[in-house]
Amino acid sequence: MxxxxxAGAVCPKCQAKDTLALWRENNVEVVECVQCGHQMREADKQVRDQVRTNEQVIGVFHPE
Ligand SMILES: [Zn+2]
Structure with missing residues (x-):
């Protein structure tokens, strides 16, 4: 996995920076804060916005 x-993402729960890890689970993008354990899924609009905002910055996401 x-x-x-x-990079540069801020956890919406604990406000920690650079603690959000992203991976794919059953074709769903999952974002988890390694600091507080807060977890979000792609379906969550907030996650989508956060990923969209950061994808251009770090350039590791595939364009649609
Ligand atoms: Zn957190």
């Missing part, structure tokens, strides 16, 4: 850290 590959996990990638989202």
């Amino acid at each position: 590959r996990k990638r850290f989202i």
